[in-house]
Amino acid sequence: KKEIFPDIYDLPPFFTLQKVEETKNRQFEMWHEIMFKYFDLDNRFVIHIDKDLKKLPFFNPKLQIGLKKHVLVNLVESLIDIKRAEWVNEGASFIIFTRDINSLAEKIWQWIKDHSLLNEFETVENTKLDFHYEKSPFFNLPDFLLERVLLLLRDQGRVYLFDEDYNQLHHDDERKIVLFKIDPKAE
Amino acid sequence: MFFDIEDEIAFEEEVDELFTKTIEAKMEKMKQSKEQFKKNLRRFADTHQREINEDPAFRHSFLKMCKNVGVDPLSSSKSLLGKVGLMQFYNNLAIQIIRDCKSLSVKQGGIILLDDLRRLRNKDKSEKDSITEEDIETAINKIDDYFHSGYELLTINNQRYLRSVPKALSNDHSSILAHVEGKKKGWSLSELEKELQWTPSRIEHTINELLQDGYAWIEEKEEEFNYWFPSVILRTLH
Numbered sequence: 001k002k003e004i005f006p007d008i009y010d011l012p013p014f015f016t017l018q019k020v021e022e023t024k025n026r027q028f029e030m031w032h033e034i035m036f037k038y039f040d041l042d043n044r045f046v047i048h049i050d051k052d053l054k055k056l057p058f059f060n061p062k063l064q065i066g067l068k069k070h071v072l073v074n075l076v077e078s079l080i081d082i083k084r085a086e087w088v089n090e091g092a093s094f095i096i097f098t099r100d101i102n103s104l105a106e107k108i109w110q111w112i113k114d115h116s117l118l119n120e121f122e123t124v125e126n127t128k129l130d131f132h133y134e135k136s137p138f139f140n141l142p143d144f145l146l147e148r149v150l151l152l153l154r155d156q157g158r159v160y161l162f163d164e165d166y167n168q169l170h171h172d173d174e175r176k177i178v179l180f181k182i183d184p185k186a187e
Numbered sequence: 188m189f190f191d192i193e194d195e196i197a198f199e200e201e202v203d204e205l206f207t208k209t210i211e212a213k214m215e216k217m218k219q220s221k222e223q224f225k226k227n228l229r230r231f232a233d234t235h236q237r238e239i240n241e242d243p244a245f246r247h248s249f250l251k252m253c254k255n256v257g258v259d260p261l262s263s264s265k266s267l268l269g270k271v272g273l274m275q276f277y278n279n280l281a282i283q284i285i286r287d288c289k290s291l292s293v294k295q296g297g298i299i300l301l302d303d304l305r306r307l308r309n310k311d312k313s314e315k316d317s318i319t320e321e322d323i324e325t326a327i328n329k330i331d332d333y334f335h336s337g338y339e340l341l342t343i344n345n346q347r348y349l350r351s352v353p354k355a356l357s358n359d360h361s362s363i364l365a366h367v368e369g370k371k372k373g374w375s376l377s378e379l380e381k382e383l384q385w386t387p388s389r390i391e392h393t394i395n396e397l398l399q400d401g402y403a404w405i406e407e408k409e410e411e412f413n414y415w416f417p418s419v420i421l422r423t424l425h
């Protein structure tokens with residue numbers, strides 16, 4: 001965890017919203033990196049604004065200084081701008097995409113191709129239970145993230161999605177993804 | 188002693204002619220020596236090319252020798268000494284430095300300790316292949332020759348820094364940075380006024396400029412802001 005925090009994390013101004021635009025951009029860039037690494041290591045994806053404000057990484061116990069709520073909200077908004085976060089629970093919490101969805105989708109697609117899963121049906125449940133997936137990029141993926149990846153792969157024309165009754169799920173269909181099938185014609 | 192004007196003129200002309208012939212003879216001799224010297228220098232560079240490129244101490248002695256005789260082996264890769272490969276060496280180093288500055292400046296702001304750059308460059312190198320601060324300075328001077336980029340070497344309290352943002356530091360900027368260098372604390376305007384014995388408007392104006400240029404960060408406090416200067420109080424690498 002020591003490598004997650006740059007030296008400037010131990011200086012008080014890092015927790016004050018910088019007023020000069022360029023400095024603020026630099027500050028936010030560093031905060032983004034801290035949040036991606038910290039929550040990825042912790043395997044956490046849902047962050048609560050009030051509850052987590054007084055904890056690492058938003059609060060530095062050495063300095064006894066932390067981000068103010070409006071600064072954290074600003075940070076989350078900037079993550080949303082780059083599609084790495086979403087508000088949930090009416091703004092009380094947010095989901096953070098510690099890994100970029102596009103590169104995660106590519107990684108999963110490559111793994112599927114390398115393991116000859118083309119033309120096979122697979123259940124979402126099996127990707128969590130089957131030991132074959134233990135060394136795969138599916139491993140330990142939270143449901144919401146896997147769902148996003150599958151939706152992206154569907155939009156790219158690489159997979160078909162189905163519900164528990166084998167009904168195909170199309171765009172804007174909000175039923176739960178239970179099954180997916182790789183399109184054999186996809187590259 | 189001259190008996191008449193004509194004798195005087197004739198004498199003057201003889202002296203001028205002798206003087207010109209002597210100078211011309213000396214120039215010719217110097218020209219031949221210079222050509223011979225160039226050949227010797229080239230032979231030396233060819234023989235010791237590996238040491239020049241791999242041994243920092245040898246490289247610096249060679250560069251110093253060239254400088255003393257007014258030869259620049261970095262002026263062109265097509266030059267007599269350009270084929271030693273030093274030009275390529277410093278070009279590559281210059282490109283690496285530009286990249287390092289870009290990545291370090293996200294954390295540090297516009298000025299970077301030269302020692303930090305050196306340690307970054309030497310991270311995976313053996314002592315034999317290491318880069319020195321002199322190498323970095325030579326490469327930086329080359330960057331500026333090519334791009335007029337505004338990269339500039341500064342000394343603040345006996346520490347060498349590289350400024351990698353285009354705007355030059357004024358004397359007032361440098362004075363404040365020198366005053367806060369190495370001290371891990373924030374400064375209020377009133378504190379700086381007292382310590383530097385400047386007028387409030389001078390302090391405020393200079394601090395605002397340092398803020399705008401990214402050298403200073405603010406810390407919100409109850410009564411007044413504190414100003415911090417990460418570039419001169421943080422070491423990038425432990």
